[in-house]
Amino acid sequence: MAVQQQLHKPTGAFVGAYWAVLFIGTLAYLIGLWNADMQLNEKGYYLTVLLYGLFSAVSLQKTVRDRMEGIRVTGIYYGLCWTSFGLAVLLLSIGLWNATLELSEKGFYAMSFVLSLFSAIAVQKNVRDLASMGDDDEVVLADVEA
Numbered sequence: 001m002a003v004q005q006q007l008h009k010p011t012g013a014f015v016g017a018y019w020a021v022l023f024i025g026t027l028a029y030l031i032g033l034w035n036a037d038m039q040l041n042e043k044g045y046y047l048t049v050l051l052y053g054l055f056s057a058v059s060l061q062k063t064v065r066d067r068m069e070g071i072r073v074t075g076i077y078y079g080l081c082w083t084s085f086g087l088a089v090l091l092l093s094i095g096l097w098n099a100t101l102e103l104s105e106k107g108f109y110a111m112s113f114v115l116s117l118f119s120a121i122a123v124q125k126n127v128r129d130l131a132s133m134g135d136d137d138e139v140v141l142a143d144v145e146a
Contacts, residue, residue, distance in 0.1 A: 009129065010129055052087075052088045052091070055084075063078050092113055
């Protein structure tokens, strides 16, 4: 049974909230790194993992959305996006597991990392929705299978 689905333009408050969450999560992570009592190479590791995670999350959201919309994405790139996202999370997990940090510090880094990745995905979705809709308030999509 086919059903028509309407996609509404994200509100300014919704878009702004996710940009704020991305900024807050990333800034909190970076401030924590700046103030951490770690060697510079450790700080570099955690910074690189954050940047890798943000990039992989945005890239994964884009490829999943492309496939949903019927835009051709090669299987190898799709697989690399999922692998990169998983590796970023795994690298942070391994780093925190082996770190000589207090448990509360480990939780802080984990939560700000997850918050940053989640909000990066939502920001990418909002940017794409706004770009695809232009000035229209809503777009009627093709029939969707229920």
